[in-house]
Amino acid sequence: MPTNIPPTSQRREMTDLEKGKIIAYWECNLPITDIAAAVGRPWGTVNSILQRYRTRGKLVVRSA
Numbered sequence: 001m002p003t004n005i006p007p008t009s010q011r012r013e014m015t016d017l018e019k020g021k022i023i024a025y026w027e028c029n030l031p032i033t034d035i036a037a038a039v040g041r042p043w044g045t046v047n048s049i050l051q052r053y054r055t056r057g058k059l060v061v062r063s064a
Helices: 016-027 032-039 043-056
Strands: none
Touching (some): 016 043
16 A cells, blocks of 8 residues: 555645635625635635634734
8 A cells, every 4th residue: 555645635724814804804794605705715714714713802823
């Protein structure tokens, strides 16, 4: 059985700009389905970002 099988998903890390767009759209009262379509991410990903934002009360961004 080969052990060097490449990953099957095309996952990529979400940028801080994308996270900011999600939060901005949410603060404009857009439904999660519309936000997901606008940023090109799955509904679950958008929902997860928004849950973390609501829980923490802020957007945590990486430092350069």
